[in-house]
Amino acid sequence: MSRSHELFERACRVIPGGVNSPVRACRSVGCEPLFIASGSGARITDADGNTYVDYVQSWGPLLLGHAHPAVTKAVAEAAGKGTSYGAPCEAEVVLAEMILEALPKMDMVRMVNSGTEAAMSALRLARGVTGRAKVVKFDGGYHGHGDAFLAAAGSGVATFSIPGTPGVPDAVVADTLLAPYNDLAAVKGLFERFGPEIAAVIVEPAAGNMGLVLPEPGFLEGLRETCSKAGSLLILDEVITGFRASYNGAQGRFGIDPDLTVLGKIIGCGLPVGAYAGKRRYMERISPMGGIYQAGTLSGNPLAMAAGIAGLGVLKGADYLGLEGRVEALCADLEGILRGKGIDVVINRLASMFTMFFCKGAVRNFAEAKAVDTERYARFYRHARACGVNLAPSAFEVAMPSFAHGVEDFDALRRVAETFGG
Numbered sequence: 001m002s003r004s005h006e007l008f009e010r011a012c013r014v015i016p017g018g019v020n021s022p023v024r025a026c027r028s029v030g031c032e033p034l035f036i037a038s039g040s041g042a043r044i045t046d047a048d049g050n051t052y053v054d055y056v057q058s059w060g061p062l063l064l065g066h067a068h069p070a071v072t073k074a075v076a077e078a079a080g081k082g083t084s085y086g087a088p089c090e091a092e093v094v095l096a097e098m099i100l101e102a103l104p105k106m107d108m109v110r111m112v113n114s115g116t117e118a119a120m121s122a123l124r125l126a127r128g129v130t131g132r133a134k135v136v137k138f139d140g141g142y143h144g145h146g147d148a149f150l151a152a153a154g155s156g157v158a159t160f161s162i163p164g165t166p167g168v169p170d171a172v173v174a175d176t177l178l179a180p181y182n183d184l185a186a187v188k189g190l191f192e193r194f195g196p197e198i199a200a201v202i203v204e205p206a207a208g209n210m211g212l213v214l215p216e217p218g219f220l221e222g223l224r225e226t227c228s229k230a231g232s233l234l235i236l237d238e239v240i241t242g243f244r245a246s247y248n249g250a251q252g253r254f255g256i257d258p259d260l261t262v263l264g265k266i267i268g269c270g271l272p273v274g275a276y277a278g279k280r281r282y283m284e285r286i287s288p289m290g291g292i293y294q295a296g297t298l299s300g301n302p303l304a305m306a307a308g309i310a311g312l313g314v315l316k317g318a319d320y321l322g323l324e325g326r327v328e329a330l331c332a333d334l335e336g337i338l339r340g341k342g343i344d345v346v347i348n349r350l351a352s353m354f355t356m357f358f359c360k361g362a363v364r365n366f367a368e369a370k371a372v373d374t375e376r377y378a379r380f381y382r383h384a385r386a387c388g389v390n391l392a393p394s395a396f397e398v399a400m401p402s403f404a405h406g407v408e409d410f411d412a413l414r415r416v417a418e419t420f421g422g
């Protein structure tokens with residue numbers, strides 16, 4: 001019996017489903033999860049001593065790879081000085097300055113502990129400053145598991161085909177308006193009907209939770225214009241794209257000027273963190289400057305701040321275009337290899353992240369993403385795992401190679417495609 005299996009059996013007795021976040025359970029790909037003992041660079045090693053090239057990288061935070069020396073050193077040093085103060089410390093200021101320098105359209109930032117918390121807080125702020133209740137989100141968009149966002153959400157909710165979730169009262173999602181991703185006409189239709197009641201539109205500038213779906217030209221610009229006209233706030237959820245689409249996020253890459261930005265993942269380089277940033281006139285409404293309450297015992301945690309400062313410090317000088325070129329070449333090869341075998345596949349890519357959709361046509365929204373061959377993805381996942389490559393255990397997620405991925409790590413995935421039976 002493998003150690004991972006043994007641990008999973010124990011876990012299932014004490015943790016719901018044996019995991020602390022649903023997709024990790026690997027159910028949609030018909031496997032048990034690997035229990036990870038350590039990670040280094042592009043690789044992870046499981047509890048049985050097997051090593052895998054890791055394309056998950058903790059679902060995005062590890063753009064520098066596992067256990068980057070600058071990050072681990074900073075965390076160890078910070079830990080030696082105390083793990084939490086419940087009072088301000090210099091590192092919070094430094095990381096806030098670094099984030100705002102990278103996102104010049106944003107004036108102030110508040111740290112929280114996860115992307116979920118950041119998205120919930122940004123929505124509260126948008127509702128507070130506009131005095132309006134409704135929020136527009138997109139089918140298959142995921143903004144964490146805050147109640148208001150759990151209508152037609154992506155990520156784990158998409159993986160399990162749950163339309164919403166029990167436990168969220170109808171009244172809570174009654175103010176959540178839905179539109180298909182990339183469908184500006186649908187958004188305009190919602191604004192014609194409900195404009196004066198809409199506090200905000202929240203959007204992933206490249207959707208990363210229905211697999212990767214890119215914004216079509218004019219979509220984000222159209223959202224900006226529609227929000228401005230109606231006095232609604234545009235919230236860009238850059239939890240995935242922040243510091244990945246470019247060092248300046250998707251907003252820098254696409255030239256979008258949001259009112260608020262939701263962050264997480266890379267800004268903590270693997271430590272639990274989130275943040276929301278925004279225009280000064282809105283951010284000044286947050287308690288204690290304004291009356292919109294939001295707080296956190298561990299917010300601005302010195303370990304998370306130290307990891308973020310060290311990681312962003314390295315990323316600032318990193319060769320983003322070089323990594324993008326390597327990933328672009330990988331995706332072209334994967335498409336070529338698989339199509340050469342008669343397998344229908346479409347790869348959506350932005351910067352260093354990509355999704356292999358096993359389908360024929362383009363994937364531009366959740367409806368098209370849901371039509372992919374999830375069984376074939378599950379077979380590809382299991383084959384990759386048997387070949388020593390760890391992919392996201394769901395057809396609706398994104399591969400997130402890191403700066404630590406070398407030629408042999410990209411070649412490992414090429415070999416998986418070459419030896420895949422279909």
Ligand code: PLP
Nearest residue numbers: 114115116142143144239240264
């Ligand atoms: N927003 C987006 C776009 C995400 O992808 C996620 C998580 O994957 C979240 C919000 C929630 O972040 P967290 O899992 O840190 O709560």
